[in-house]
Amino acid sequence: MQPKGYEQLAPDRLDSTFAALADPTRRAILARLASGQASVTELAKPFGMSQPAISKHLKVLERAGLISRGRDAQRRPSRLEATPLAEATAWLEGYRRFWEDSFQNLDALLDELKTEPSKRGRTKR
């Protein structure tokens, strides 16, 4: 089931955002960039990956609008662009909240039913 209120988000952008986020390395790169911009060299080292491999991931992230690259021809530092991430997170949060809120209601209801067996009705365990 789907909560109401998410269809106004641009679906194409969300698609590319989620495709970009589907890869654990790319999520880790974003997490690293959240603490400040970094060059390909600076990113390659902690991830134990080659620079071309990192560059490939950065291209996907850039296409999804999740990062931007600096103009400095040498370093071309990558920095996090928060807006698409915020949209994607808002969508996920909305979906998850629908069910988490519902299930929390259900927790409370079940507590009540456990103490008031008369409300249970006919169904047997």
Added chain:
Amino acid sequence: MTNTETLQVTTPSEREIAMTRVFDAPRGLVFDAWTKPELLKRWLGVRNGWSLAVCEVDLGVGGAYRFVWRGPDGAEMGMGGVYREIVAPERLVSTEKFDDPWYPGEALDTIVLVEENGKTTATTTVLYESQEIRDAVLESGMARGVGESYDVLAELLASAGS
């Protein structure tokens, strides 16, 4: 929030999305809560000013159900389907179709309740008509991120906002 149980989202097959949650109650109660209108109205999608205004359940194989939620601004969301399999209190299979569809075709919902030591693990699985539709649902925002990276993202976002 007092509840500490977590909601897990997985993709058990190429056409499915599944959610798992543990409830501190025997499964008979959980089954009732999922099938009795007066109980469903107390919890399903009841949030942020939304209520489950219409909740009709004809609990029998081939019987129909219909849910309509109403929001504070007069907005409505309706869906319904037909029960395909009912094994109280452990299994409930039904079709689902939204009035204002956000994915093509009809999906099949399976709710499985497993009780252990007085707690019930509820797994709800949605089976879509094709992998393409399932993937579209996933990519339009749901499970990959929810299942794997939501927490990371939330942290990330918090730190990126500064």
